[in-house]
Amino acid sequence: MSVHPQQIMAKVARHLVPFLIFCYFLSYLDRVNIGFAALTMNKDIGLSASAFGFGASIFFLGYFLFEVPSNLLLEKFGARMWIARIMISWGILSTALAFVWNDISFYVLRFVFGLAEATQELLGAILDAAEAPAIARGELKSQP
Numbered sequence: 656m657s658v659h660p661q662q663i664m665a666k667v668a669r670h671l672v673p674f675l676i677f678c679y680f681l682s683y684l685d686r687v688n689i690g691f692a693a694l695t696m697n698k699d700i701g702l703s704a705s706a707f708g709f710g711a712s713i714f715f716l717g718y719f720l721f722e723v724p725s726n727l728l729l730e731k732f733g734a735r736m737w738i739a740r741i742m743i744s745w746g747i748l749s750t751a752l753a754f755v756w757n758d759i760s761f762y763v764l765r766f767v768f769g770l771a772e773a774t775q776e777l778l779g780a781i782l783d784a785a786e787a788p789a790i791a792r793g794e795l796k797s798q799p
Contacts, residue, residue: 678738681745682772689714689765692752702758710761717769725773744771 689711697707729737748768755761 674738678742681742685745685749685768685772688749696755700755700757700761702761706758707761710758710765713762714765714769717766718773719769721770721773725770741772 693707693711696702697704702710732740745768748764748771751764755764
């Protein structure tokens with residue numbers, strides 16, 4: 656029984672693409688959720704609009720600073736372990752957001768969120784490169 660590369664790529668796409676879509680959905684949910692949280696959180700913990708804006712944007716500072724080290728760790732531990740670490744830390748940090756009590760705790764938590772999610776956007780490209788031969792990458796990305 657011979658296996659064709661197209662069959663392998665179809666199997667990879669069936670298993671990998673839905674999982675990556677789920678990961679991107681959770682990332683999007685986190686970034687949109689902070690805006691919804693502002694509706695009541697600002698009043699509850701006494702945040703001004705500018706303090707909330709700074710806290711929401713400090714996420715990207717942590718993301719930017721940890722991008723390269725996180726990619727090096729991704730290479731060391733492997734994509735499977737790194738995706739699991741990102742998803743577990745995302746869940747823990749999302750839960751911790753419910754216990755923010757002042758502006759400093761909000762800033763620290765959002766910064767740590769950035770550290771935790773640093774390589775998430777690149778994982779799809781890295782997994783494509785690791786799992787798919789060069790000739791099949793375009794086919795993998797164009798499958799419905």
